[in-house]
Amino acid sequence: MMTTYTVSQGQxxxxxxxAACLDGAVWIDLLNPNRAEEQAVxxxxxxxxxxxxxMQEIESSSRLYREDDALFLTAPFLHGVENNEYGSTAITFxxxxxALVTVRYATPRAFSxxxxxxxxxxxxxxxxxxxxxxHLFEQxxxxxxDILERVGADMDKASQAAFRSARGTGKANVxxxxxxxxxxxxxxxxxVTTRANETLLGLNRILSFVAAEKALAVRKENQGLIKTLTxxxxxxxxxxxxxNSKANFLLDAVLGIINVEQNAIIKTFTVASVALMPxxxxxxxxxxxxxxMPELNWSFGYPSALVLMIGSALLPxxxxxxxxxx
Numbered sequence: 001m002m003t004t005y006t007v008s009q010g011q012x013x014x015x016x017x018x019a020a021c022l023d024g025a026v027w028i029d030l031l032n033p034n035r036a037e038e039q040a041v042x043x044x045x046x047x048x049x050x051x052x053x054x055m056q057e058i059e060s061s062s063r064l065y066r067e068d069d070a071l072f073l074t075a076p077f078l079h080g081v082e083n084n085e086y087g088s089t090a091i092t093f094x095x096x097x098x099a100l101v102t103v104r105y106a107t108p109r110a111f112s113x114x115x116x117x118x119x120x121x122x123x124x125x126x127x128x129x130x131x132x133x134x135h136l137f138e139q140x141x142x143x144x145x146d147i148l149e150r151v152g153a154d155m156d157k158a159s160q161a162a163f164r165s166a167r168g169t170g171k172a173n174v175x176x177x178x179x180x181x182x183x184x185x186x187x188x189x190x191x192v193t194t195r196a197n198e199t200l201l202g203l204n205r206i207l208s209f210v211a212a213e214k215a216l217a218v219r220k221e222n223q224g225l226i227k228t229l230t231x232x233x234x235x236x237x238x239x240x241x242x243x244n245s246k247a248n249f250l251l252d253a254v255l256g257i258i259n260v261e262q263n264a265i266i267k268t269f270t271v272a273s274v275a276l277m278p279x280x281x282x283x284x285x286x287x288x289x290x291x292x293m294p295e296l297n298w299s300f301g302y303p304s305a306l307v308l309m310i311g312s313a314l315l316p317x318x319x320x321x322x323x324x325x326x
Contacts, residue, residue, distance in 0.1 A: 002037045003029040005118060005126055012122035027118075027132045028101045029111075045096055049103055050074070055090040063202075064209045071095040071217050073209065075202025077140065078195045079108040081147055086191050088198055093133055093206075095217055100129040102136075110136070110143040130218045134225040137203060141232050144196050148236065151192045152243050158185035159250045166257045175261075182254050189247040197240045204233050271320055278312030 004025035006013045015021045020037075022028065022044040030037060030049070038049040047070045055074050057063065063074040073095065076088040089106035104111070114136050118125045125135045162182035165175040207230045214223050286295070286305050295301035 001031050002033060002040075003031070003115075005029070005115075005122075005132075007122045007126050010123050012119055012126065014119070022099075025099055026126050026129055028099055029115075030101065030103045031107065032105055033103065041101060045070075045094075045099060045101065047094055047096060047101070049094070049101065050092050052090075052105060055092050055103065064205060066213065069097055069216070071210065071213060073206045075206055076195075076198050077104075077106075077108050077110075077202075078144065078147070078192075078199045079106045081192070082109060084188075086188075086195055088195050095129055095133055095210075098129065100132045108140070108143070110140040113143065114139040128219055128222070131222050134218070134222055134229065137207070137229055138225070140199070140203065141229060141236065144199060144236055145232075147192060148196060148239055148243060151189045154185055155189045155243070155247060155250065158182040159254070162254055162257070166261075179254060179258055183251070186247050186251045186254065189243060190251075193240045193244040193247070197237060197244075200233050200237045200240065204230065204237070207233065271317065275313045275316045278316070279309035282309045282312060 001017055002020040003014065003016045004020045004022060005027040006015075006021065006023075006025045008024065013021075020028075022040060028041060030041065033041075033049070041047075041049055047067065050072065054062065065072050071094070073093040074090055077091050078086065079089050080087045087106070089104065089108070091108075092101075092103040094101035094103070102111075114125070117139070118132075126132055158178075158181055161178045165178040168175075207226055210217060211226050211230070214226060218226065282305060286293075286301075295304070298304075
């Protein structure tokens, strides 16, 4: 679907689908475009809209390049955070002197948020094609910052609950549930930070490329945004790396707690099996059906065997406790 944004005398006009109007449009947003929409944009702006296969290429020369007066900028963007279905989708920005074209096959929340903001303040956000692109990047960076803050807070809550349960003497099923929740949260943090870092690195490459071409691609009043965005992106890259390192540390700690508890369980079973070996041996001896057994006709044979089995079971337990193994 094609959506066009046109600003005329301070008023924003938004057209979607078949009603989309390319004349005077400052932002042309292509979501899952069909061939007819691609041809209409190519005829209007005289630029070739990249295909989905071309957008997936990972070479830097295929993602960032210039053709005549148009810049073609492609980067992966995080999406699906709202549904806990994290993914990355390649989005291409085609920046010309008259319009910005975005080609995408998914809708990150930053795009819908920016479109809503643009409806309220079109003059500020949609003043020029380069302003649209830079303010859209600004919205993406703000969204990533919110996501990283949220996953960081979730990680802290999960780790605190896991350590609190490990230190306490509560029920084992509650402790296991807290540890499981902590593991799932830490895995989620690793997934989010990895994909967010991928988005941030892609943005950083785009901003570096645009900065080199800013004399021709970016108006003078918008060039300050490039430095601000570059600084914000680098700080978020550092923060994402910090969260990833913290998640790895907490993951090792939680796995260590689980190993300690599993060792305690195995030790309990080991002690129980060792304690039951002598009684089992005694019961096996007196369970044999030999005719000549001295204790077979003894009136105190049965209680004596029971006392002997109990004593042989308690003796290893006493020894283990004395050694500090229990």
